[in-house]
Amino acid sequence: MLDKEPMTQKGFEKIAAELESLKNAERAKVAREIQTAAQLGDLKENAEYHAAKEKMNHLEKRVTLLEGLIARAQVVDPSILPHKRVSFGSTVTLLDLETENEVSYTIVGSVESDAQKGLISFGSPLARALIGKEEGADVIADLPNGIKEFEIVKIAYDAKAFI
Secondary structure (H helix, E strand, O other): OOOOEEEOHHHHHHHHHHHHHHHHHHHHHHHHHHHHHHOOOOHHHOHHHHHHHHHHHHHHHHHHHHHHHHHHEEEOOHHHOOOOEOOOOEEEEEEEOOOOOEEEEEEEOOOOOEHHHOEEEOOOHHHHHHOOOEOOOEEEEEEOOEEEEEEEEEEEEOHHHHO
Protein backbone atom coordinates (compact mmCIF):
# COMPACT_ATOMS: atom_id res chain seq x y z
CA MET A 1 0.00 0.00 0.00
CA LEU A 2 1.38 3.36 -1.03
CA ASP A 3 1.54 6.17 1.48
CA LYS A 4 -0.19 9.37 0.47
CA GLU A 5 2.06 12.34 -0.27
CA PRO A 6 0.38 15.51 1.03
CA MET A 7 1.06 18.67 -0.95
CA THR A 8 -0.63 21.92 -1.83
CA GLN A 9 -2.21 22.54 -5.22
CA LYS A 10 0.82 24.68 -6.07
CA GLY A 11 3.18 21.80 -5.25
CA PHE A 12 1.11 19.40 -7.34
CA GLU A 13 1.12 21.78 -10.29
CA LYS A 14 4.89 22.22 -9.96
CA ILE A 15 5.66 18.50 -10.22
CA ALA A 16 3.01 17.94 -12.91
CA ALA A 17 4.61 20.69 -15.04
CA GLU A 18 8.08 19.24 -14.51
CA LEU A 19 6.85 15.77 -15.49
CA GLU A 20 5.17 17.14 -18.61
CA SER A 21 8.36 18.95 -19.60
CA LEU A 22 10.53 15.89 -19.04
CA LYS A 23 8.23 13.58 -20.97
CA ASN A 24 7.60 15.87 -23.91
CA ALA A 25 10.56 18.22 -24.39
CA GLU A 26 13.51 16.70 -22.54
CA ARG A 27 13.04 13.11 -23.72
CA ALA A 28 13.01 14.22 -27.35
CA LYS A 29 16.05 16.45 -26.83
CA VAL A 30 18.10 13.69 -25.19
CA ALA A 31 16.96 11.17 -27.81
CA ARG A 32 18.34 13.52 -30.48
CA GLU A 33 21.61 13.79 -28.52
CA ILE A 34 21.87 9.99 -28.46
CA GLN A 35 21.13 9.76 -32.17
CA THR A 36 23.70 12.46 -33.02
CA ALA A 37 26.34 10.86 -30.81
CA ALA A 38 25.67 7.41 -32.30
CA GLN A 39 26.54 8.78 -35.74
CA LEU A 40 30.06 9.61 -34.52
CA GLY A 41 31.15 6.02 -34.89
CA ASP A 42 32.33 3.19 -32.66
CA LEU A 43 29.88 3.07 -29.75
CA LYS A 44 32.32 1.24 -27.46
CA GLU A 45 34.63 4.25 -27.29
CA ASN A 46 32.10 7.01 -27.95
CA ALA A 47 32.05 9.22 -24.83
CA GLU A 48 29.31 11.48 -26.19
CA TYR A 49 27.06 8.51 -26.81
CA HIS A 50 27.61 7.07 -23.33
CA ALA A 51 27.07 10.50 -21.73
CA ALA A 52 23.80 10.95 -23.62
CA LYS A 53 22.63 7.45 -22.65
CA GLU A 54 23.48 8.21 -19.00
CA LYS A 55 21.55 11.49 -19.26
CA MET A 56 18.53 9.57 -20.59
CA ASN A 57 18.84 7.09 -17.72
CA HIS A 58 18.76 9.94 -15.16
CA LEU A 59 15.82 11.54 -16.95
CA GLU A 60 13.85 8.28 -16.90
CA LYS A 61 14.53 7.83 -13.18
CA ARG A 62 13.24 11.36 -12.52
CA VAL A 63 10.13 10.66 -14.62
CA THR A 64 9.47 7.50 -12.59
CA LEU A 65 9.92 9.40 -9.32
CA LEU A 66 7.54 12.18 -10.37
CA GLU A 67 4.95 9.71 -11.66
CA GLY A 68 5.08 7.99 -8.26
CA LEU A 69 4.65 11.30 -6.44
CA ILE A 70 1.66 12.21 -8.59
CA ALA A 71 0.10 8.78 -8.06
CA ARG A 72 0.41 9.21 -4.29
CA ALA A 73 -0.47 12.92 -4.25
CA GLN A 74 -3.03 14.07 -1.75
CA VAL A 75 -3.74 17.73 -2.48
CA VAL A 76 -4.46 19.57 0.75
CA ASP A 77 -5.77 23.10 1.15
CA PRO A 78 -4.10 24.25 4.37
CA SER A 79 -6.33 27.33 4.58
CA ILE A 80 -9.32 25.19 5.56
CA LEU A 81 -7.50 23.15 8.24
CA PRO A 82 -7.70 24.10 11.90
CA HIS A 83 -4.37 25.33 13.20
CA LYS A 84 -5.02 25.12 16.94
CA ARG A 85 -2.54 22.23 16.85
CA VAL A 86 0.42 21.96 14.48
CA SER A 87 -0.68 20.36 11.20
CA PHE A 88 0.07 20.43 7.50
CA GLY A 89 0.29 24.07 6.43
CA SER A 90 0.83 25.46 9.92
CA THR A 91 3.40 28.19 10.37
CA VAL A 92 5.02 27.51 13.72
CA THR A 93 7.09 30.02 15.68
CA LEU A 94 9.54 28.24 17.96
CA LEU A 95 11.75 29.41 20.77
CA ASP A 96 15.07 27.54 20.83
CA LEU A 97 15.42 26.90 24.57
CA GLU A 98 19.22 26.73 24.36
CA THR A 99 19.90 29.91 22.36
CA GLU A 100 16.70 31.86 23.18
CA ASN A 101 16.34 32.57 19.43
CA GLU A 102 12.95 32.46 17.73
CA VAL A 103 12.55 30.73 14.37
CA SER A 104 9.50 30.14 12.21
CA TYR A 105 8.79 27.23 9.90
CA THR A 106 5.84 26.30 7.72
CA ILE A 107 5.06 22.61 7.35
CA VAL A 108 4.61 21.65 3.70
CA GLY A 109 4.85 18.63 1.43
CA SER A 110 8.23 17.16 0.56
CA VAL A 111 8.08 18.54 -2.99
CA GLU A 112 7.62 22.06 -1.61
CA SER A 113 10.16 22.01 1.19
CA ASP A 114 12.92 24.62 1.18
CA ALA A 115 14.58 25.11 4.55
CA GLN A 116 16.22 28.34 3.38
CA LYS A 117 12.72 29.80 2.94
CA GLY A 118 11.43 28.31 6.21
CA LEU A 119 9.43 25.58 4.47
CA ILE A 120 10.01 22.17 6.07
CA SER A 121 8.69 18.82 4.89
CA PHE A 122 5.96 17.19 6.98
CA GLY A 123 8.25 14.14 7.08
CA SER A 124 11.28 15.98 8.46
CA PRO A 125 12.40 15.17 12.01
CA LEU A 126 11.39 18.61 13.27
CA ALA A 127 7.94 18.53 11.66
CA ARG A 128 7.28 15.02 12.97
CA ALA A 129 8.12 16.26 16.48
CA LEU A 130 5.79 19.26 16.09
CA ILE A 131 2.71 17.66 14.47
CA GLY A 132 -0.23 17.58 16.88
CA LYS A 133 1.33 19.86 19.50
CA GLU A 134 -0.29 23.05 20.83
CA GLU A 135 1.05 26.51 21.63
CA GLY A 136 3.13 26.51 24.80
CA ALA A 137 4.21 22.90 24.41
CA ASP A 138 7.85 21.96 24.82
CA VAL A 139 9.18 19.83 21.99
CA ILE A 140 12.33 17.73 21.85
CA ALA A 141 13.48 17.04 18.30
CA ASP A 142 16.25 14.65 17.26
CA LEU A 143 17.72 16.69 14.39
CA PRO A 144 20.71 15.91 12.17
CA ASN A 145 22.84 18.36 14.17
CA GLY A 146 21.76 16.91 17.52
CA ILE A 147 18.87 16.94 19.93
CA LYS A 148 17.22 20.37 20.26
CA GLU A 149 14.54 21.61 22.64
CA PHE A 150 11.94 24.15 21.57
CA GLU A 151 8.87 25.82 22.97
CA ILE A 152 6.00 26.43 20.56
CA VAL A 153 5.33 30.17 20.76
CA LYS A 154 2.69 30.49 18.03
CA ILE A 155 0.77 28.34 15.55
CA ALA A 156 -1.02 29.99 12.65
CA TYR A 157 -1.92 29.68 9.01
CA ASP A 158 0.08 32.16 6.93
CA ALA A 159 -1.19 32.40 3.36
CA LYS A 160 2.01 34.25 2.32
CA ALA A 161 3.97 31.02 2.84
CA PHE A 162 2.07 29.46 -0.07
CA ILE A 163 2.45 32.20 -2.67
